Amino acid sequence: MYEDVISHEERDAMVRATLAEHGDSGVTPRHTLFFFHGEGDHDDLNEVARRAGFVTSGQGETTVLETTMAVDEASFTPVSAMMQSWAAAFRLDYDGWECAVVTN
Template identity: 75%
Template sequence: MDASDISHDERDAMVRAALAEQGDSGVTPRHTLFFFLGDEDAHGDLCEVARRAGFIARGDGDMTILETTMAVDAESFAPVSSMMQTWAAAFQLEYDGWECAVVTH
């Protein structure tokens, strides 16, 4: 199965499962990155909206990375994941997923 065939909800669950395997429940806020790909000209508006929403935004060519500190448990993360997907559609970019630090204390 190609990664593009997997929904973002399923991808999010897979990341949380990998965290759980390492003893991380996701409830402790941690550094989290979100990745967007697409036409270089489309990233400026995403960066502006993301900064207004409290994210650190940085772009390099056809990629934008948004950074924040947040919990990544299912309940906390679901609205943020939905927002990322909405932003990608609004700015005609591809939301390529997220990653975060493992926190086990």
């Protein structure tokens, strides 16, 4: 239900706001995880993600993509859009992302 009420763009902005509260502008690259769930095509997601440079893991109805990247708005917006596109293409639920706080 949470995803139905708040868009991914708003959720992304909320994460960046939390990082900013801790003195993190998001520009320093850091380990970042993306989460997908559901009964869709995890194998195809893994293949496409690996070709795009992500490390993939998970089992069953969960896939986690990992990369090192900046998470400021300019850097992150196209990646967030790509994750949403992949979720739609592979009939999965994109559950968002997480990263460590890196003070700049």
